[in-house]
Amino acid sequence: MTSCFHCGEECKEEHLRYQEKDFCCTGCKTVYEILNESDLSYYYDLDSNPGISPASSERKFDFLDNKEILAKLLEFNENNTQVVNLLIPSMHCSSCIWVLENLNKLNPGVKTSQVDFPGKTVRITYNPEEVSLKDLAYLLSRIGYEPYISLKDFDEKKPDINRSLIYKLGVAGFAFGNVMFLSFPEYFEVNEFWLERFKNLFRWMMFAFSLPVVFYAGSGYFISAYKGLRANMLNIDVPIALGIAVLFLRSTAEIVLDLGTGFFDSLTGLVFFLLLGRFFQQKTYSYLSFERDYKSYFPIGVTRLTSENVEEQVQVYDIEPGDRILIRNGELIPIDAVLMTGDALIDYSFVTGEANAVEKLQGETLFAGGRQQGGLIEIEAIKAINQSYLTKLWSNEVFKKNKNSAFQSLINQISKRFTAAVLSIAFLASLFWIIYDPTKVLNVFTAVLIIACPCAIALSTPFTLGNLLRIFGRNKFYLKEAGIIEQIAQIDCLVFDKTGTITTNKKAEIYYEGLKLTTEEEKLLSGSLRASGHPLSRQLYDILNKNEILTPEEFTEHTGKGIEARHKQSNLKIGSADFVQQPLSETAQANKTAVHISSNREYKGRFIFRNSYREGLEELLEKLGKGRQIFILSGDNDGEKERLEKMLPLQTKYYFNQKPEDKLVFIKRLQQQGNRVMMVGDGLNDAGALAQSDVGISVSENINVFSPACDGILDASRLKDLHSFFEISEKGMKIIKWSFVLSLCYNLVGLAFAVTGNLMPVIAAILMPLSSISIVAFTSLATKLAGKGLRQF
């Protein structure tokens, strides 16, 4: 089998050859020609078959002519320089970087272009007198890198990246290093002459270095502890803040009164390690967005017809009820509207979960969010964009609240008892020393608070979860933040969407029921289907024998009904049950998607289209079902119920004909019964349920295209491994508990020094980093072992 030189896809039998290279389609060949002519064929040497077959984008970017839209998209606009940052979802290899950074070879109007690969964006500086943004968009589309411009780009400029954690980490690391140098001489406590002389200078310098650490780098802990206390919660930051404050005050007191060197080394090290843990926990997938709403799905501009039937490009927000809009093949209907002219075939799968495209006749209402799959249609808007059926879902309060606020993480549960224990030990020890040696009371009290500062405990969670987050990411399960893993481990209810989540949109299973077709009828069937653009025809044509085809002499396609074809003596009618005059006997059959066939007015049979379920689904639900409830919610009709019941574990419960709001309410009800619910969905119709659930996971065939707001994005090919992700999350929680035990051991050793009044700065300076490093080593190793099972797939 030959593969395409450009994109690496398998070439079909009838493929193109050009300059002794194979191409799967004209699109790929065109890209090769463009690159070759501009001396950019090195593209193919960097990576083998790096290309992307370009999709047709005819007139798709015409809206970029509109000046207001343009102004919103541009980052910089002066006389003859414009800068724009475009999202290119199809970017995937070093060849992509190379060709995108050499855009100036393809169009001299481009001055520079710079790729940000992790973010999948390219920033292009160009001269608008030579090339417009519209031309650039088409140029990129032609070479397979179609930019993704949505309504979201229009509404907001990207917020500045919050880099304060890196600054804090820098400050703490800088101070830590310097303080270590300065405190090193005193570790040996040699009463050497010069050391004695410069002792005070060194100490005050350490003090100076620790000031920014306490008041800037460590400020987050004080704020968090204060907030926790105000909410009557003893979070883990309370003992940390207490530790930092006591360390700083006691050390300052020691150098002022010339009692000792203080604990500045431990103080700066503590803050540095803590921040390092926070930094590690953050792993952002900058090219994925977990906060999307319908806006990133909707186009910015649409084609409006004026009263004189002239096309004009306008912003989606400017559409008013009564406006006439043109929608082309593959375009999205941005607004609730009435169909005026043309054959509408609308794919609502993303909005409602219905599997198959629906045909609409003139005068029928089209809802926003559907995608036109046929030719050009003209529609008349009946509502403004933010009042449409789909966008109204987003006014539900569930999208406004912060859902993680109620979750009690393990570390906060533990810190309550931990803080109480530390404080009681400190008071008991002080009480003891008040009786025996009152001079040591203050020393012991502060020493207990210092040594019990839960640095290692605070590090175990971020390092364990951070590691797991990376392991998950390598296995195509992308989580918004590390804390989600902890929530996954506690899920006891799983709710799956049907269409697009447990079924695949890529292929349908088709089988035939009825009288056997004659060879001639079969040939004619293939021939008639070839001429039809209806998606069901296309799917059916793909599975039929294509070697012998009879081209019909007469061919008529009735929109919304079917095809009529004639060849010599045979008359073939292909289409809906009504069209071939076959009354439906059972109501259940009405729910099945089928193409009926009659030959010479005699009913032959029907091709039934079934959803094709993802591989390994049975097994997955079997495993997940142990100890968890499983529900399947579908926006579709119950035509598949029997089949699902046969296929899936018995305890699975099914709910059909669920509207987006129904799904949201369903999840809410489960939560009110005290369940922790994970929603696994894919489309906009699941958006409410994803937001309401404790953990919302969006399943996606292609992680670069739109997925609704959620806590995690799972690559569809990995859905069958969801069970393993659960197992690993649970293991992760065990690892955290073990590292708590380990760090408690260190604390006990330290406490032994503290309560006896023997805590030397050097002991604190050894114990603290030692416990932190061993915790980091332990969690890294343990998570690696836990994740091992996963990577075998």
Next chain:
Amino acid sequence: MNIIYLLLALSVLVAIIFFIAFILSVKKGQYDDMYTPSVRMLFEDELVNSKSKNKTTKQEKTE
């Protein structure tokens, strides 16, 4: 031994200069994209001139 005051001041000054350089580089976004520069530095002037290639093949044929 009083020179130590000067040495300390100098060493702290040097450290602070590097620290400021680090902060500035973060601020300018140098660390935002940690991947692309690593690939970009390996690119050279790889323009393959297809026209000159065609010419040579034609010449070969005439010969």
